[in-house]
Amino acid sequence: MKIYNKQILRGCFVLVFLLQLSFHQEVYAFKKKDYLVTAYGAIADGKTLNTKAIQKAIDAAAKNKGGRVIFSKGKFLSGSIILKNGVELFFEEGAILLGSINPDDYPKYNEIRAFIVAYEAKNIAINGKGIIDGQGRELALAIDSLHHTGVRIDPKYNYRRMRPEDGRGKLISFVKCDSITMINITLKNSPGWVQCFNQCSNIVIDSMKVESRAYWNNDGIDVDGCENVRITNCNVNAADDGICIKSESPGMQNNNIYIANCTIRSSANAVKFGTGSYGSFKNITIENIKVFDTFRSAVAIESVDGAEIENITVRDITAVNTGNAILIRLGHRNGDKPGYIKNVSIKNLKAQIPFGRPDIDYDMRGPEVDYFHNPFPASIAGIPGYLIENVTLENIEIVYPGKASKGMAYHPLSRLKDVKENINGYPEFSMFGELPSWGFYVRHVNGIEMKNIKLILEKEDFRPAFVFDDVKNLTMKAIDVPSDKNNQIIFKDVSSSNLDTESLKRKIEPEQNKFELPAR
Structure with a gap:
C-alpha cells in the first residue's frame, strides 16, 4: 500500500x-513578438559572420520582455551567442545556423564556452524544424592545428589520443536556467558535448534530432544536476554517450526526470548515469527506448564519486547490436566515502549482443580494451562493505554470441576471488577484465529479484550463465537458460536465497566441493 x-x-x-x-x-x-535576424543585419549566405546581428535581435527581444528570434530559410554563420530571458530561437524549415570554425569566435561567458549559451535565464526556448550545425570537426581540427603550430597551446592536450581538450566547447550550454523548451530542432556536429543542462529546472525536450559524430566527446544530451526534466520522442546518434544524467559537483541533485520514446545510437553508452556522480539521482523513469549499433551498455547506472542513486525505473528497452545490456556499478573513485544505489527496477528489456564490436561502421568508434577477453556479461557490482540494494530484474531476454574460448582468457571458477574489484576504476562493463560467466555477473549485492529471465546462446560458451558472489537475499523465478549444459548458476558466499527449483532443476548443478547451493 x-x-x-x-x-x-x-x-x-x-x-x-x-x-x-x-x-x-x-x-x-x-x-511573443517576432524579431527576424535579417532585420538586424544578418545575411544568410553561409559566409558572413552574423554573431553581432543575431545578438542584437536577441537583446532586442529580451529588452521588450521576450519574443521569438526568427531564422528564415538559409545559412547563417555565427560565433557564440547568448540566449536571454523570455527569448525563443525559432528556426523555419530550411534555416541553418552554422558555427564558426574560428576558435576566437567562442569567448567564455560566465566561464561557459559554447555556441549557444544561457546563464541564469528564464523562459527560454529553441524550436522549429531547422538545423543548428556546429561544424565541430572543422573547429576541433583548427584548434588542434593551432596547438601543434604553437599559436594557441592547449595545456590539457591529450597526446595519447591526439586530440585537444581545451577550447572545443559545447554546441549548447544552459547553466542555472529555469523553464526551458526545445522542440523539433536538429542539432548537428558539435566540437564537444552537444548540449548540457547544468543546475537547470523545468526542462521539456521533445521530437529533437541529434546527429553528432563530428569529434570526440559528442554526448547527445547531458543533464547535470537538474530537476523536473522530460526528454521524449528524440532520435540521438552521438559519438559518445547518447543520453547522460550527470552530477559533476557535490551537492547537485537530479530529481524527477522522465525519458521516453527515444531511439539511440552511440559509440559509448545509450542511457547512462554518471560518470560524474558526486550528487544524487532520484525518482527517474526511463521507458520505451530503442538502442542499436551501440558500443557499450544499453543501460548504465553508476555511482563512483559518492552519489546517492535511488528510485530508478527502467522499462521497455530494446537493444540490437549493443556491446552490453546492463551495467549497475557502485564504486569509490572520488569522495569521502562511497555513495549508494538502491531501489532499481529494470523490466521488459530485450537485447542482442554481437561477438564483434557493434560500432564497426562508426566513423568515431569507441576505444578498444587493451587485453584479451571473451564476450562480457551484464554486471551488477558493488564493492566490499558497500552493497547495491534492492534490484529487480523482470522480463529480461538477452541473446549472447557465445564462442568463448578457454585459450583466450581462462578464469576458472575456483578463482572467483581473483576477479579484480577495481574499486576506483572508471565504470564500464569491461572494467573487471575477463569475467567467469557469460550472462550475468553479480557481486556485492543485498536484495536482488530476477524473474522471468531468458538467456540465449548463439554459439557454445564454456562459462556458466550466472555467477553470484557475496550476494544476500536473492530470489530467482522462471529462469530460462540453455538446458544442454550443467552448472549454469554458480554461488559463492550467497545467503538467504529463494529459488524456483521447479524451473531450475534441470539447469542448476553446483560444482561438487566448490560452491554449495544454500537451502531454500
Whole structure:
C-alpha cells in the first residue's frame, strides 16, 4: 500500500508540473513578438559572420520582455551567442545556423564556452524544424592545428589520443536556467558535448534530432544536476554517450526526470548515469527506448564519486547490436566515502549482443580494451562493505554470441576471488577484465529479484550463465537458460536465497566441493 501511494503521489506531482508548465507556455506564447535576424543585419549566405546581428535581435527581444528570434530559410554563420530571458530561437524549415570554425569566435561567458549559451535565464526556448550545425570537426581540427603550430597551446592536450581538450566547447550550454523548451530542432556536429543542462529546472525536450559524430566527446544530451526534466520522442546518434544524467559537483541533485520514446545510437553508452556522480539521482523513469549499433551498455547506472542513486525505473528497452545490456556499478573513485544505489527496477528489456564490436561502421568508434577477453556479461557490482540494494530484474531476454574460448582468457571458477574489484576504476562493463560467466555477473549485492529471465546462446560458451558472489537475499523465478549444459548458476558466499527449483532443476548443478547451493 505504501508503494502504491508513493507512485500515486509521484504521478500527481508530475501532472501538476506539466499543467503548470503548459500554462506558463501558453501565457508566454500570448506575449511573443517576432524579431527576424535579417532585420538586424544578418545575411544568410553561409559566409558572413552574423554573431553581432543575431545578438542584437536577441537583446532586442529580451529588452521588450521576450519574443521569438526568427531564422528564415538559409545559412547563417555565427560565433557564440547568448540566449536571454523570455527569448525563443525559432528556426523555419530550411534555416541553418552554422558555427564558426574560428576558435576566437567562442569567448567564455560566465566561464561557459559554447555556441549557444544561457546563464541564469528564464523562459527560454529553441524550436522549429531547422538545423543548428556546429561544424565541430572543422573547429576541433583548427584548434588542434593551432596547438601543434604553437599559436594557441592547449595545456590539457591529450597526446595519447591526439586530440585537444581545451577550447572545443559545447554546441549548447544552459547553466542555472529555469523553464526551458526545445522542440523539433536538429542539432548537428558539435566540437564537444552537444548540449548540457547544468543546475537547470523545468526542462521539456521533445521530437529533437541529434546527429553528432563530428569529434570526440559528442554526448547527445547531458543533464547535470537538474530537476523536473522530460526528454521524449528524440532520435540521438552521438559519438559518445547518447543520453547522460550527470552530477559533476557535490551537492547537485537530479530529481524527477522522465525519458521516453527515444531511439539511440552511440559509440559509448545509450542511457547512462554518471560518470560524474558526486550528487544524487532520484525518482527517474526511463521507458520505451530503442538502442542499436551501440558500443557499450544499453543501460548504465553508476555511482563512483559518492552519489546517492535511488528510485530508478527502467522499462521497455530494446537493444540490437549493443556491446552490453546492463551495467549497475557502485564504486569509490572520488569522495569521502562511497555513495549508494538502491531501489532499481529494470523490466521488459530485450537485447542482442554481437561477438564483434557493434560500432564497426562508426566513423568515431569507441576505444578498444587493451587485453584479451571473451564476450562480457551484464554486471551488477558493488564493492566490499558497500552493497547495491534492492534490484529487480523482470522480463529480461538477452541473446549472447557465445564462442568463448578457454585459450583466450581462462578464469576458472575456483578463482572467483581473483576477479579484480577495481574499486576506483572508471565504470564500464569491461572494467573487471575477463569475467567467469557469460550472462550475468553479480557481486556485492543485498536484495536482488530476477524473474522471468531468458538467456540465449548463439554459439557454445564454456562459462556458466550466472555467477553470484557475496550476494544476500536473492530470489530467482522462471529462469530460462540453455538446458544442454550443467552448472549454469554458480554461488559463492550467497545467503538467504529463494529459488524456483521447479524451473531450475534441470539447469542448476553446483560444482561438487566448490560452491554449495544454500537451502531454500
